Amino acid sequence: MDLGVIAVDGAQRHTQQRGCEAHARGQAARDAELRDQQIAERIPAGERAIHIEQGQWAGIGHEGFPVNESCILPPLGTECIFTAADGWSVGCGVSRVLASDHAFNRKGANPMATPHISAEPGDFADTVLMPGDPLRAKVIADNYLEDVREVTNTRNMLGYTGRYGDTPVSVMGSGMGIPSMSIYAFELYTQYEVEKIIRVGTCGGISPAVKVRDIIVAMGASTDSSVNRTRLDGDDFAAIADYGLLESTVTAARAAGATPRVGNVFSSELFYNPRANFFDTLKAHGILAVEMEAAGLYGVAAETGKRAVSVLTVSDHVVIGASTSADERQNSFQEMMQVALEAAANAH
Numbered sequence: 001m002d003l004g005v006i007a008v009d010g011a012q013r014h015t016q017q018r019g020c021e022a023h024a025r026g027q028a029a030r031d032a033e034l035r036d037q038q039i040a041e042r043i044p045a046g047e048r049a050i051h052i053e054q055g056q057w058a059g060i061g062h063e064g065f066p067v068n069e070s071c072i073l074p075p076l077g078t079e080c081i082f083t084a085a086d087g088w089s090v091g092c093g094v095s096r097v098l099a100s101d102h103a104f105n106r107k108g109a110n111p112m113a114t115p116h117i118s119a120e121p122g123d124f125a126d127t128v129l130m131p132g133d134p135l136r137a138k139v140i141a142d143n144y145l146e147d148v149r150e151v152t153n154t155r156n157m158l159g160y161t162g163r164y165g166d167t168p169v170s171v172m173g174s175g176m177g178i179p180s181m182s183i184y185a186f187e188l189y190t191q192y193e194v195e196k197i198i199r200v201g202t203c204g205g206i207s208p209a210v211k212v213r214d215i216i217v218a219m220g221a222s223t224d225s226s227v228n229r230t231r232l233d234g235d236d237f238a239a240i241a242d243y244g245l246l247e248s249t250v251t252a253a254r255a256a257g258a259t260p261r262v263g264n265v266f267s268s269e270l271f272y273n274p275r276a277n278f279f280d281t282l283k284a285h286g287i288l289a290v291e292m293e294a295a296g297l298y299g300v301a302a303e304t305g306k307r308a309v310s311v312l313t314v315s316d317h318v319v320i321g322a323s324t325s326a327d328e329r330q331n332s333f334q335e336m337m338q339v340a341l342e343a344a345a346n347a348h
């Protein structure tokens, strides 16, 4: 679609807010002036940039409009070039983001989408809960969130955004294993301004102190995967949870009457691991449980400067051989979800 450009001076910059409030003074104003200058240099003649603060509506020709099919709310700090909107709603036409040169054109292809996520900018909340199974993501969205909408479905890796109480929360499947989790976590952190990921998964108990249905909070995650060594040029990397998220999760679990086990898990590359004495070795090193994603998630969080924690329910005990019934799995899953959502709402 050919979008005609509204001709305005490229050196002009407007701070737009509902009701058009004045711009901040002092240092903030000087910073803004400098940024204006830098932006102005990048704006083609005849176009205009508008700085949009978080929570503001963007619009042209009228004061503001709600997010709908043909317009979007760009994320915090986005610098946009507004263009006339041939065939769009009156006054609506966010077409380009200077900061990243991504397009914001809902009517055409979505150039902001990543290879694996088809969501628009701003579609994900600050916090994303990630179960391995995308259908579990749908169950969580349907049962625990309000005002839910699907935001991505590429490869059927479903993602949703809604509200838990007053807190915007997203939920999206990670797939199984570190490679899959790493792709989605990286794209969420780097392309969708996601700050916190809470993995909500199942694990197999290893430690004798762990029972089926227990909640485990993975303070650290050992692994046989090479991804974190790759990041550190061959050196060992202690894959750890974000402390604030860990604390919020443990607090939420205790408030729910659970006794969370906090410690080291093992993120295995192989679900069917042929190594002799594999589980015994893990047990001898105090590993609480085995799963397949946490070490990858923590590595991506470290690499991107973001935050992550993994909260897991013990679906079976691989050493003792105990397993849960479908009902028990359902109950412990519900308890874990409550814990993860409360942690998302109260994270500091």
Ligand SMILES: O=P(O)(O)O[C@H]1O[C@H](CO)[C@@H](O)[C@H]1O
Binding pocket: 131, 132, 133, 175, 176, 177, 200, 201, 202, 203, 271, 291, 292, 293
């Ligand atoms: O229940 P989820 O989150 O998928 O987690 C566990 O279950 C899968 C294996 O069955 C792996 O992804 C493992 O980490």
Ligand SMILES: O=c1cc[nH]c(=O)[nH]1
Binding pocket: 202, 203, 204, 205, 271, 290, 291, 292, 315, 316, 318
């Ligand atoms: O035994 C188990 C159970 C859940 N997830 C795993 O990776 N292993």
